[in-house]
Amino acid sequence: MPIHTIVHDDPEALVTGASTRLVERLTTLQQTQPVPQLCLTGGRIANRIYRGLAARLAGSELDGTRVELWWGDERFVPVDHEDRNAGEALAILAPALQMDPSRVHPMPAADGNVSIEDSADGYAAELGETSFDICLLGVGPDGHVASLFPGHPSLGATNARVVAVHEAPKPPAERLSLTLSTLNRSREVWFVVSGADKAEAVRRAHAGEEGLPAAMVRGTESTVWLIDSDAASQL
Numbered sequence: 001m002p003i004h005t006i007v008h009d010d011p012e013a014l015v016t017g018a019s020t021r022l023v024e025r026l027t028t029l030q031q032t033q034p035v036p037q038l039c040l041t042g043g044r045i046a047n048r049i050y051r052g053l054a055a056r057l058a059g060s061e062l063d064g065t066r067v068e069l070w071w072g073d074e075r076f077v078p079v080d081h082e083d084r085n086a087g088e089a090l091a092i093l094a095p096a097l098q099m100d101p102s103r104v105h106p107m108p109a110a111d112g113n114v115s116i117e118d119s120a121d122g123y124a125a126e127l128g129e130t131s132f133d134i135c136l137l138g139v140g141p142d143g144h145v146a147s148l149f150p151g152h153p154s155l156g157a158t159n160a161r162v163v164a165v166h167e168a169p170k171p172p173a174e175r176l177s178l179t180l181s182t183l184n185r186s187r188e189v190w191f192v193v194s195g196a197d198k199a200e201a202v203r204r205a206h207a208g209e210e211g212l213p214a215a216m217v218r219g220t221e222s223t224v225w226l227i228d229s230d231a232a233s234q235l
């Protein structure tokens with residue numbers, strides 16, 4: 001299935017475009033299913049998009065209480081640690097969406113009791129057979145998505161839904177990540193990428209480079225790249 005790439009002039013336009021698209025798409029999904037399933041990503045541009053989403057909610061027809069939130073990856077740190085992907089996302093989205101807590105599924109935090117492997121298994125059980133209507137993914141300069149890094153063993157962990165990541169090349173070293181097979185069950189995959197330092201990864205992903213995580217994820221219905229002109233500069 002072909003990928004679709006939308007290039008915005010600058011990060012601000014990308015944030016406006018992506019957050020508007022999210023509100024519209026989730027609103028449309030709510031007309032045919034009670035609770036759309038949305039998988040969130042960490043990263044700077046994603047957090048700006050969540051702010052845009054929160055700002056656009058008031059005047060929209062989106063029922064924020066009828067969205068189920070999941071995470072594609074998490075840094076395995078204590079729950080109140082500033083590095084946690086879910087921390088900032090929830091601080092932005094929870095008050096805006098007025099979410100039903102039973103519909104919010106942050107990945108487990110390191111609590112000193114449950115191992116990272118058991119935490120991965122626990123999230124896999126929570127996820128069950130869920131497949132996402134929309135899966136947002138940031139991309140690293142090395143082409144990583146979620147916490148699946150090029151050449152790292154976690155990329156090959158396709159039998160499980162969730163993998164415990166050790167020795168990640170980007171700190172912190174311990175992380176939890178959805179596996180490629182879980183990400184690839186998503187109906188729509190939306191890559192959100194900003195900045196010149198991502199241009200090479202964007203080019204390599206668009207070329208379908210073997211072994212590059214960002215080239216290995218596709219939605220079952222659609223795959224869209226929402227990027228700014230700096231990230232698109234090598235296309």
Ligand SMILES: O=C(O)[C@H](O)[C@@H](O)[C@H](O)[C@H](O)COP(=O)(O)O
Pocket residue numbers: 041042043044045046073074075085137138139140141144145146147170194
């Ligand atoms: O856990 C992480 O380290 C982040 O989730 C990471 O995977 C992020 O999504 C990308 O690196 C893009 O992030 P930026 O938009 O900040 O570049």
